[in-house]
Amino acid sequence: MKHGISQRKLGRMPAHRIALLRNLVSALLHHETIKTTLPKAKEAARMAEKIITLGKKGTNPAKSKAEAYLMPPHNSPTPSSSSLASSSTSLDPEEFIAPKTLLPKLFNELSSRYNSRSGGYTRIHKFGRRQGDNAPNAIVTLVDGPRDLKFELLARTVGKESLDLLQQKGSLEEISEDWDGLREKTKQKVEKVLKFKTDDEKNQFKQKAREFADYLQAEEAAYGGIKSPNVGVDTPKYRKPGMNTPKSGKLLRAGERLSGVSTHTTGLGLARGALARTPRGKQLIDKTPRFWGQARLPEGVAAQVV
Known part of the structure; x- marks a missing residue:
């Protein structure tokens, strides 16, 4: 047995x-x-x-x-006020003191x-x-604590998917209670995470989503695009530019994943190469790192931009 x-x-x-x-x-x-x-x-x-x-x-x-x-x-003795007053060293208010229980x-x-x-x-x-x-x-x-990891990650997912409404409607509207514009799988996750949340915590979730959406929009403008050296066709684009290349823009590195971009552009995805699993319905995956705006462009236009 x-x-x-x-x-x-x-x-x-x-x-x-x-x-x-x-x-x-x-x-x-x-x-x-x-x-x-x-x-x-x-x-x-x-x-x-x-x-x-x-x-x-x-x-x-x-x-x-x-x-x-x-x-x-829990039976460890705590220092009394008299012993603390008699001690020559004073406690630092910024020092972390672990709780006794x-x-x-x-x-x-x-x-x-x-x-x-x-x-x-x-x-x-x-x-x-x-x-x-x-x-x-x-x-x-x-769960439902100040250090809930899924609460933060899901807020970023909602902020990234809400930017798709920006291209359709032309303005980023207030996120409604029905979470319009999100994928069905994302809606289910949001309902599960916010099921026992208060109204203030739900507003905080929306605020985090809007902040990440604004960050994705401002990232490309802050870096000035991606720096691509004017070299031959066979030269890798992630090679460090020389003296004749423009100095503006973010230097493109191999395997780098920018904010809001798919994980296929990570170092592991590039290392797998042809052995990587291809998503259903797609024959070829362009693993060039891009900003969020460039990643949402059509394939031909995105290739010309990069």
């Missing part, structure tokens, strides 16, 4: 594994976002869900269980934040691979 398969072993002995998960969960509740490997992230998110559920209960047994699990130790945040702030949620307090984002052993990295965040 298969016993003891309730969680991943993580290549550690039981005592080491328990201490590792306690440390990860405590760091996640404190900083609200941590970066670790994918197997550790899945186990830490699972345990963090249980600890937050204890915080929502608010009973004395739940407080005892949370206090016994969370780190750092996470119970007030767990049973007050987090319990009120997730009061209307029945679960799903964490979110895992895959983040490439670790250098050395090529282990998959992941970022674990607490």
Whole structure:
């Protein structure tokens, strides 16, 4: 019979594994976002869900269980006012002092934040691979918090897709509550992220989307276009220009990805070359880095501009 398969072993002995998960969960509740490997992230998110559920209960047994699990130790003495006054060194107001306990945040702030949620307090984002052993990295965040990564990334996606309305209507209108002009997949993500948000947080989301849309429009004008040297046809365009080439514009580098441009122009996409997966319905992908305005032009016009 298969016993003891309730969680991943993580290549550690039981005592080491328990201490590792306690440390990860405590760091996640404190900083609200941590970066670790994918197997550790899945186990830490699972345990963090249980600890937050204890915080929502608010009973004395739940407080005892949370206090016994969370780190750092909660029985460490705090300095009194008399000892601080007698000490010769004064505390720097800018110095970061770690809290002695996470119970007030767990049973007050987090319990009120997730009061209307029945679960799903964490979110895992895959983040490439670790250098050395090529282990998959992941970022674990607490949802609906000030450091929610998906809230920021989705706001940029909405700002980029709202610029498509600019070419159709000629003016960037106020983003409506129905999120007109966005893709259906983006609409579903927006509804999921803003489901438990307040009106102020929804307005903040719209403000972030408009700021990123303005940034995409101003980026090309700020750099003055892309600097392309007047050399032969066989010479790579990303080569550093010489004395006879114009000095205005952004220097084009191999594999560079500009804001709002597809990931096919990254270094990995260029390295794959002909082996890269071609999107459905397209036979050839132009992997030349462009600004947002140049990337939205027709293929023939975009090739002439670059």
